Amino acid sequence: MVTRTTKKKKLLKTSSRTFTVTATAYQAVPGQTDNEPFVTADNSRIKRHYSSKTRWMALSNDLLTRWGGKFDYGDKVLVRGISPKLDGVYTVHDTMNKRHRHCMDILTHPNEKVDIFTKDVKIQLVTKAPSVTANAPPGRTQKDHTRPIASLSRLRTRRPVASALRMHRSFLASDKGGNYFASAIL
16 A cells, blocks of 8 residues: 555555556537436436536446456546646546546536546555544554443433423323324314
8 A cells, every 4th residue: 555645735545556547538418428428327417517626537447346447436546647737536437438448537527628638647546544533542543542332221312202292292192002193183
C-alpha cells in the first residue's frame, strides 16, 4: 500500500498496483451511450445538470472485476496524467463498449467542450484509510477507540403507544393482553 496526498491535502491510501490506460471523455447523450443516457451500468442516475466536477468514470471491461479486472462499480480511483484540472479521484459507475481495452472515460457535460484522448494515464485503486482520532493513543483508530453502548436494562424509554394513550385516551382502548386499538369510528 502506498499513501499519497492530493491537492486538498487529504491523505489517500492507494493500492501498489498501477494500471496504464488511455483516457477519453464522454457525455450522457444517446450517440455516445445507449438509449438511456442518464442511467449508468451500475444503475446510478446522472443528474440533468451534471459537470465534470461530478467525477464519475467508465472503465473498459478488462479492468472490471466482472470480467476478471481489479476494479468494481463504486470503487474510488486515483487518476494521474490527463491534466492538472482533470487529475484526481473518480468513482467507477459505468462500463465502456466491449471493443475497448485498457481504457477509461471521464463523464463531462457537452457544454464544457472537453476533448480528451490521452495515452499513458496512470490509475490506482483508492482504499479507505483508517481515521485516527486526536484523543486516541498512537496506532489506534476511531473504531478501536469507541465506547461500548450502555446495557439495555439501564435505558429508560417510554413506549410510543403509552404516550399516545395519554394524549388520546378517548380514542384508544386496550384488551387484557395490553394490545392497544382504536375504539372510535372516524
